[in-house]
Amino acid sequence: MNFKFGRELRLLTPGQFDNVFKQPFRVSSPLFTILAKSNNLPHPRLGLTVAKKRAKLAVQRNRIKRCARNSFRLHQHLLPAVDLVLMVKGDISNTENSELQKQLEKLWRKIVRQHTALQSVAR
Numbered sequence: 001m002n003f004k005f006g007r008e009l010r011l012l013t014p015g016q017f018d019n020v021f022k023q024p025f026r027v028s029s030p031l032f033t034i035l036a037k038s039n040n041l042p043h044p045r046l047g048l049t050v051a052k053k054r055a056k057l058a059v060q061r062n063r064i065k066r067c068a069r070n071s072f073r074l075h076q077h078l079l080p081a082v083d084l085v086l087m088v089k090g091d092i093s094n095t096e097n098s099e100l101q102k103q104l105e106k107l108w109r110k111i112v113r114q115h116t117a118l119q120s121v122a123r
Contacts, residue, residue, distance in 0.1 A: 005073040011047030011083060020047065020085045025118060027110040029103045031092050032068075036082045036111055044079040046072045050088050060093040067097050071104040079108060080115040 011017055024035035039045065048068055050061040068086050072079075092100070 001077055003073055003076075005069055005076075008041075009043060009045055009072075009076065011045050011085065016045075016083065017047050017085060020083045024085075025114055027107050027114060028089070029107055031089060031095060031100065031103045032107060033087045033089055034107050034111065035085045035087070036115065038115070039081055039083045041081055044072075044076055044081060045083045047083070047085045049085060054088040054091060055093040057093070063097070064088060064092065064100065067100045068104060071101055071108070075105070075108045079111060080119075082111065082115060084111070 011020070020035050020037045022037075024037045027034050027036070046069070048065050050064050052061070055061045055064055072084075
């Protein structure tokens with residue numbers, strides 16, 4: 001298995017983000033909300049939004065994004081072919097990395113379950 005996080009696994013353009021914001025399914029935890037929408041690719045893609053309102057300092061925002069990218073990188077093979085936009089809820093600038101990872105792992109499992117449920121309903 002390849003655990004890289006190359007350009008093909010990222011949402012890069014505003015159009016790609018806008019597509020996810022149109023009729024997504026949503027999963028959330030106390031720290032994050034993830035919007036997801038099926039794509040026509042053989043792999044998932046991730047886009048990150050960490051607002052200054054949620055984490056004031058750039059170093060805090062970068063740490064949160066680094067944790068999210070790493071978690072996605074390690075779990076990408078378990079995820080369905082969806083485009084994901086991860087958004088931060090509340091002030092999480094002082095949250096430990098281990099707690100961020102735990103919350104993200106739960107969200108990846110929720111995405112798999114919800115995507116499977118939506119696919120079975122669509123058939």
